[in-house]
Amino acid sequence: MAGPGIRYHQIATELSQYFDTSLGVFNPAYIEGLSDTKYKALDIKTYDFQNEFKKYDAIFALWLSKEMIEYAKKLGFGF
Numbered sequence: 001m002a003g004p005g006i007r008y009h010q011i012a013t014e015l016s017q018y019f020d021t022s023l024g025v026f027n028p029a030y031i032e033g034l035s036d037t038k039y040k041a042l043d044i045k046t047y048d049f050q051n052e053f054k055k056y057d058a059i060f061a062l063w064l065s066k067e068m069i070e071y072a073k074k075l076g077f078g079f
Contacts, residue, residue, distance in 0.1 A: 004062055005030045011060070012039040024052060053077075 005025075012023040016039040028043040044052045049068055053059065059077055 008062070009037075012041075013037065015039070022056065 008023060008025075012021050015021045016037070021039040023037075023039055023041045024044040025041070026044055026046055030041075042052075046065075050071055053068075053072060053075060059072055064072065
């Protein structure tokens with residue numbers, strides 16, 4: 001796992017102490033070996049991000065496409 005993946009793993013680990021937390025990734029290689037975490041790790045298909053975004057109260061991301069940002073704004077997520 002590269003630096004960004006490690007950072008997101010650490011953030012999800014910390015948040016999972018206080019909230020029901022899911023870590024969504026677009027590359028399933030990042031979640032290999034994360035079965036013993038306190039958060040749920042999921043592989044989000046880029047073509048199906050809308051169904052995933054609807055499930056959550058907050059999105060914290062390193063990168064989102066313009067389409068993803070616009071959709072998140074429609075759902076009421078602030079930017």
